[in-house]
Amino acid sequence: MYSVMIVDDEPIIRMGLKKIVNWEEYGFRIVCEARDGEDALGKLNEHQVDFIVTDIRMPKLSGIDLLREIRERGLKVEVLLLSGYDDFSYAQQGLRLGAFDYILKPLDASKLKSTLVNAFKKLSEKDKEYHELNMNKLISREKILYDLLRGKNLIMMDEYISQYNLPLIKGKIQVAIVEINDIVTNSQLLIDNHLRDELEKSVSHLIEDELYKSKIDNYSILDEDLGKKFIIVQTDKEIDISVFNDDFVAVLNKILKASNEELGTELNIAVGNPYNQLYSMHKSYLNAKEALKYKYVIGTNKLIHISELAQLKQENFIYPIEKENVLITAIILGKESETLTALKELIKQIIEISSLDAFKINLAFTQLVSNVYNNVLKKYSFLKDVYDLSKIMNIGFLGIQTLSEVEKKLTDNITSLVSVIKEYNLNRNDNIVQRACEYVLNHIEEDITLSSISENLNISKNYFCSIFKQQTGENFLEYVTRAKMERAKILLRKHDYRVYEVSEALGYKETAYFSRIFKKHFNCTPAEYKKNDI
Structure with a gap:
């Protein structure tokens, strides 16, 4: 009316x-x-x-x-x-x-x-019109706030605050990231059961209630990815910054406790450092983002403050870098038995020098997989085109209860990586064969023929075919096709290409022909693979 x-x-x-x-x-x-x-x-x-x-x-x-x-x-x-x-x-x-x-x-x-x-x-x-204008302005306001949070367009902050009525004041500021663990680990299950939205709302209301009851006068809550929320707190009062930090941490602990007791829901909460100036908002956000990574190290359902991590890192802990170098060399050379031996010794030494401290052990494992990933990429950068190297980063701290389970996951992932290096013949002693395989993986989306590879290696086609078959047990063109099919899987699933786009990218003029080859290799069509988690 x-x-x-x-x-x-x-x-x-x-x-x-x-x-x-x-x-x-x-x-x-x-x-x-x-x-x-x-x-x-x-x-x-x-x-x-x-x-x-x-x-x-x-x-x-x-x-x-x-x-x-x-x-x-x-x-x-x-x-x-x-x-x-x-x-x-x-x-x-x-x-x-x-x-x-x-x-x-x-x-x-x-x-x-x-x-x-x-x-x-x-x-x-x-x-x-008024509703649409307000909605557009609201969307723009949230986007601008996200950009400022990430350190973008800081020079325009004062103008944005005035123009878009941003909920920001000049004074002390601190940022926290709250992650709903069930949504992060079981998002698809929650979607299927129509529970995700309900859980998101319940946690949002709980956060709002605890902040409202607290000493904090100025706060904003933003939704980010699925199951993740940002909390920005501010004050223009003349109080010590440590008191400001303590008040915020106290509220976050209440949120963590209430979520467990009232909702039966685990949260991962990461807190950045407090800063005296509004313009340092992005620094606190980046602190919190960095702290959140350590949920894999010190466990979930905890509050992780970036300052606590700094203190822990300062403790005396000498990482066994020499043994790690031996392990990485064995992985790169594709030597499975040497890899397993080196990995077993490295894990044993990490546990011994960590005095069974879970934080130090998991921190060392995190560094280990990161170093393996970076070194393998440095040596075989082209390998990522046919194999998802990020798989080795997932050693499964989330949801794993015992150290032995973490060890097994780490061993399985690294063993799998060595198998891929061997599968693509990157560990061959014959320089010609290894150079040929590296050429294929470096030019996987080009038209690779016997003529082009022989010309590149400066040897005859017949000699090259003979050497390649003798060393690898398969024909060169079969190797090329196998590599292209693995590349197709990554393009279809990870990069979300359409079937005809993948066919064209890999040099197949007819999509139907490409689909037949794909089905021959994987027992399903490209469309079926893209649609289903096969």
């Missing part, structure tokens, strides 16, 4: 206007009336009015003067003028001032009904 004010200096006219039509039938409700323009302006301070029906000729303040004052105040109210024949020139003046319409006296019910239909339509359109 849109609210209406009737303005006329004659009570009998006001009464007649209220009864001449059923206002609610047309989407309107009369909320007040006024005896002249001056009285109407006073009523506008007391009532929310969408539509005014006013006489033109009135004492003190005429309908035209009322309309002019409404426009000067910038009020978004539609005004319908009531005019006698002698006031026609005034009615035209009113239209120029932005009146919705005018009706001649004496009033005709059918004319008023028609006018109300049009007025309802216009007001509805204005509401829709």
